[in-house]
Structures are given as structure tokens and as C-alpha cells.
Amino acid sequence: MNTDIVRLEQVNISFSGKEVVKNVSFNLHTNCITTLIGPNGAGKTTLVKTVLGLIKPDSGSVWLKDELVIGYVPQKLHIDSTFPLTVQRFLQISRDLPSTAIADAVASVNISDLLKSSIHGLSGGEMQRVLLARALLRNPHLLVLDEPVQGVDINGQIELYQLISDIRKQRGCSVLMISHDLHLVMSATDHVICMNQHICCSGHPEKITSDPSYIDLFGAASAKTMALYAHHHNHDHNLHGDVLPATLSEAEDSQQHGQECNH
Amino acid sequence: MFYDFLIYALLGGVGVAVVAGPLGSFVVWRRMSYFGDSLAHSALLGVAIGIFFEINLNIAIIFCALLLALLLVAMQKQHFIATDTLLGIMAHSSLSLGLVTISFIDDARIDLMAFLFGDLLAILPEDLLWILFGGLLVLSVLYYYWPQMIAMTINEELAAVEGVPVAKMRLLLMLMIALVIAVAMKIVGVLLITSLLIIPAASARPLSRSPEKMALLASLLGCAAVVIGLLASFEFDTPAGPSVVVAAMAIFMSIYLWPRKASR
Numbered sequence: 023m024n025t026d027i028v029r030l031e032q033v034n035i036s037f038s039g040k041e042v043v044k045n046v047s048f049n050l051h052t053n054c055i056t057t058l059i060g061p062n063g064a065g066k067t068t069l070v071k072t073v074l075g076l077i078k079p080d081s082g083s084v085w086l087k088d089e090l091v092i093g094y095v096p097q098k099l100h101i102d103s104t105f106p107l108t109v110q111r112f113l114q115i116s117r118d119l120p121s122t123a124i125a126d127a128v129a130s131v132n133i134s135d136l137l138k139s140s141i142h143g144l145s146g147g148e149m150q151r152v153l154l155a156r157a158l159l160r161n162p163h164l165l166v167l168d169e170p171v172q173g174v175d176i177n178g179q180i181e182l183y184q185l186i187s188d189i190r191k192q193r194g195c196s197v198l199m200i201s202h203d204l205h206l207v208m209s210a211t212d213h214v215i216c217m218n219q220h221i222c223c224s225g226h227p228e229k230i231t232s233d234p235s236y237i238d239l240f241g242a243a244s245a246k247t248m249a250l251y252a253h254h255h256n257h258d259h260n261l262h263g264d265v266l267p268a269t270l271s272e273a274e275d276s277q278q279h280g281q282e283c284n285h
Numbered sequence: 286m287f288y289d290f291l292i293y294a295l296l297g298g299v300g301v302a303v304v305a306g307p308l309g310s311f312v313v314w315r316r317m318s319y320f321g322d323s324l325a326h327s328a329l330l331g332v333a334i335g336i337f338f339e340i341n342l343n344i345a346i347i348f349c350a351l352l353l354a355l356l357l358v359a360m361q362k363q364h365f366i367a368t369d370t371l372l373g374i375m376a377h378s379s380l381s382l383g384l385v386t387i388s389f390i391d392d393a394r395i396d397l398m399a400f401l402f403g404d405l406l407a408i409l410p411e412d413l414l415w416i417l418f419g420g421l422l423v424l425s426v427l428y429y430y431w432p433q434m435i436a437m438t439i440n441e442e443l444a445a446v447e448g449v450p451v452a453k454m455r456l457l458l459m460l461m462i463a464l465v466i467a468v469a470m471k472i473v474g475v476l477l478i479t480s481l482l483i484i485p486a487a488s489a490r491p492l493s494r495s496p497e498k499m500a501l502l503a504s505l506l507g508c509a510a511v512v513i514g515l516l517a518s519f520e521f522d523t524p525a526g527p528s529v530v531v532a533a534m535a536i537f538m539s540i541y542l543w544p545r546k547a548s549r
Contacts, residue, residue: 166446
């Protein structure tokens with residue numbers, strides 16, 4: 023049975039008078055992958071930082087389940103080059119962490135050979151896996167990833183999403199992640215929230231793997247790991263981002279959840 | 286050939302250098318060298334206040350440095366001027382305030398040069414106790430909070446999510462730097478304290494692959510610079526602070542100019 027682990031109710035956040043998050047409410051559940059999508063400046067990172075407790079909302083409430091352990095993979099981690107650091111030392115998050123735990127964590131994200139490397143000069147994809155390993159070492163109930171595939175090539179992106187999906191299956195933890203790419207299709211998500219300051223729509227990504235035109239376009243192999251979030255808005259935006267009534271189609275499934283989130 | 290004052294100065298200098306190693310590493314990692322400079326400049330105001338109100342100079346200096354650190358935190362909340370500008374204003378204002386205040390004090394025996402550039406003769410057994418207990422306190426706090434401080438230095442947001450009280454750690458780091466500046470002032474002087482923090486740490490960087498090794502190595506190189514500098518100061522009758530800094534610079538240069546395999 024899936025229960026709520028995070029509840030946001032009517033959250034509003036503004037920075038120096040500019041509203042960044044408007045009246046946003048959503049819940050996160052156990053064993054469920056939720057993806058936040060939206061354009062640059064839509065307030066996705068701000069919202070995620072609110073869940074993490076790094077930003078206090080101006081109004082509204084943020085509720086986290088008691089003793090919820092969160093593993094966080096930030097958007098981009100710049101470590102000053104004056105700071106000497108190997109991957110192994112980076113993952114040694116406390117003195118009493120046994121080296122077997124670190125070995126397990128790096129093995130689960132396939133970077134065992136990087137353990138002795140310097141953290142400076144890792145590729146984008148390698149760094150994301152190192153950050154993921156650090157987050158996993160905390161045995162999180164909720165994994166929060168801010169644009170986990172940023173700076174990673176297309177094949178690497180598919181692999182990373184697959185890895186996140188596998189981690190959820192193995193550990194049964196929940197995942198909240200951000201993607202700004204509307205076109206990049208995701209099979210590794212149960213629930214999609216589309217936001218642009220406010221929540222435009224939310225629902226499960228439509229399975230289109232059986233669609234012949236899709237298979238023609240991407241090939242049968244990648245069709246298995248990819249799915250498209252069918253994107254129907256029940257309103258449009260003008261150039262200022264104000265909400266206008268829908269001009270084309272009505273959203274049909276905007277409030278339904280996927281099978282995996284059964285509730 | 287060895288006089289008491291020289292042994293006091295050497296012991297005091299080595300004590301300060303040991304503590305300055307790890308703290309200086311944080312100053313380098315967190316790009317706080319200008320902050321260290323500002324704290325050091327405020328130390329002269331501390332000296333002036335200490336003499337004026339006849340209180341222990343170390344306490345007056347620490348008090349002043351703390352006041353400046355808290356003032357800085359408060360001033361950072363406004364968005365009109367950047368932190369480096371703020372630090373520049375505070376550093377030179379507190380230095381000037383200190384100089385002006387000292388000029389009002391009748392006691393002509395105050396040796397301003399000793400405060401600005403350090404004095405070999407200034408270290409007394411009482412100061413050694415300050416260095417010993419202050420140093421032990423700082424080292425114990427550093428050891429206890431090391432994992433949190435390293436996590437915070439890697440990334441503050443990541444550390445905060447992992448449960449590190451970031452604001453508290455930042456304040457603690459400032460407090461420790463203030464304490465070290467207060468006790469180091471007599472040896473190297475107000476104007477040169479930051480170099481004792483950052484030059485050994487910067488010298489240790491290319492030779493280190495872990496933060497712990499860099500901190501330890503910075504302590505050792507700092508000790509070497511202090512011993513070489515103070516002995517040279519005694520031998521050639523040169524000012525103590527600048528002699529130590531020249532020795533530190535020589536170590537820094539030889540490490541960076543020494544041919545070695547490229548490493549990160």
C-alpha cells in the first residue's frame with residue numbers, strides 16, 4: 023500500500039517581489055517516481071529545494087513524514103580545485119562508514135574503477151553517478167535529483183534514467199526528479215508534474231511503446247526504455263506567462279495516476 | 286646562544302603554525318583569505334580597546350574579531366554592495382580606528398611596529414599558555430566537527446540536506462580563525478597574519494590528494510617557515526613577521542617550481 027511521504031499544500035514562494043512558485047500542492051508517495059518538468063525559470067529547482075528544507079515557503083505548508091531520510095543529487099556540484107578530493111574520500115560521509123558500504127554503493131552505479139580517482143576532471147556522467155552513490159549511502163527513503171542527466175550525452179541519459187529506475191526497483195525508495203526537457207521521453211517515471219510557476223497539469227506518462235510511428239522513429243530497442251508523456255494542457259500561456267483558456271484540446275487524463283502508484 | 290625569548294618565540298610560533306595548518310586550509314578552500322585579512326586588521330582595534338580599558342589584549346582582540354564577524358553576517362543581508370567591498374571597508378576602517386584610538390593613548394611605550402609586523406621579544410610565558418590552551422581547544426573542536434566541516438566545504442546545500450548545521454559551522458570556523466589571529470598577532474603582526482594561514486596551505490595543495498593530508502602538511506610546512514624565519518630574524522636582526530613570511534614564500538616557491546609529474 024502506498025502512503026504519502028511528502029505533502030505540499032498551496033505553497034507560494036517569491037524572490038524580491040517576483041513570484042516563482044504559485045499555489046503549488048502535490049503529494050509524493052512511497053515507491054513512486056515523480057518527475058517535475060517545465061521550462062527554464064519555471065520554479066522547479068526552487069520547489070525541490072522547498073521539499074529539501076533549503077528554502078522556506080512564504081505561505082503554504084510542507085509536511086515530511088517523520089524521520090524521512092532524503093538523498094540529494096544537486097544539479098551541478100562545483101568543487102573548488104583547491105580542495106584535494108578522491109571519489110573514495112568524497113563518499114566517506116562519516117568516520118564510521120565501512121569501506122564495504124562504499125564499495126557496494128559504487129558498484130550499484132557502476133563506477134567501481136573510479137574509486138581512487140580525483141573528483142576533479144570526472145566527466146558529467148561520472149560525476150552524476152558519484153553524487154548518486156553518495157546519496158544512496160544514506161539509505162534514503164526519498165531520492166531527490168535535480169536534472170540528473172544534465173551535461174550527459176543521449177546514450178548516457180538513457181542509461182542514467184534506467185539506473186534510477188533500477189535503484190527504485192531494488193530499494194523501493196521514492197524518487198523526485200527534475201527534467202527541463204519536454205521532448206526527451208521517459209519510461210523511468212510513474213507520475214509527471216508539469217509546472218510553470220504553478221502546476222499546469224500532472225498525470226502518468228502515456229505508454230506509447232506499441233505506437234507504430236514511435237517505433238519507426240526511435241527503433242524497437244529504445245522503445246522499450248522510452249515512453250512519452252502525452253502533453254495536453256487545459257490552458258495556454260501568452261508571452262508573459264499568464265494563463266489563457268485552452269485553444270486546442272482538453273486535458274483528458276491530467277489527474278490520473280499510473281498503475282505503479284496504485285492509490 | 287639560545288635565549289629564553291627566542292625559545293618562547295619558537296614554541297609560540299610552532300604552536301600557532303600547527304593550528305594554522307588546518308584552519309588555513311579552510312581559508313584557502315572556502316576563499317576566505319580576504320575575510321582573514323579583515324579579521325586581522327580589526328585586531329589592532331582590539332589592541333587599542335584592550336590598552337584603553339586595561340583588559341587582556343588577547344580577549345580584546347578576540348572580542349573585536351567576533352564583533353566584526355557578526356557585523357559582516359548582518360551586513361551581508363543587504364544587497365547593495367558585495368561582500369568583498371564590505372570586507373574592504375571593514376578591514377581598513379577597523380585598522381584606521383585602531384590607529385586613531387592608539388594615537389589618543391598617552392602611553393608612548395606602545396610599539397606600533399611590533400603590533401603591525403610582529404616582534405620576537407613580545408612573546409611571554411603567559412602568551413605561551415594562551416597559544417597552548419587556545420590551540421588545543423581549536424584542534425579538539427576541529428577534530429570533533431571535521432566531517433561536518435569538510436561536508437560543508439564541499440557543498441553547503443548538500444551538507445544541509447545531510448543534516449549539517451551549516452550556519453553554526455560557519456560561525457564556529459570564524460570564531461576559530463579569530464582566536465588564532467589573536468594569538469598569532471604578536472609573532473607575525475596584524476598585517477601579515479593571513480599569510481601564515483594561507484601560504485603553508487597553498488604550498489601543501491599540490492602535494493596532497495586528500496583534505497586531511499593537506500591540513501597536516503600545511504601544519505608541518507608552517508612550522509618549518511616559523512622556525513627558519515624566526516632563527517633568521519634573530520641571526521640577521523630582521524623583523525620577525527616579515528622574516529617568517531619570506532621563509533614561507535621560499536617554501537611555496539620551491540614546491541611550485543619543483544618539477545614533478547602532473548597531478549590533480
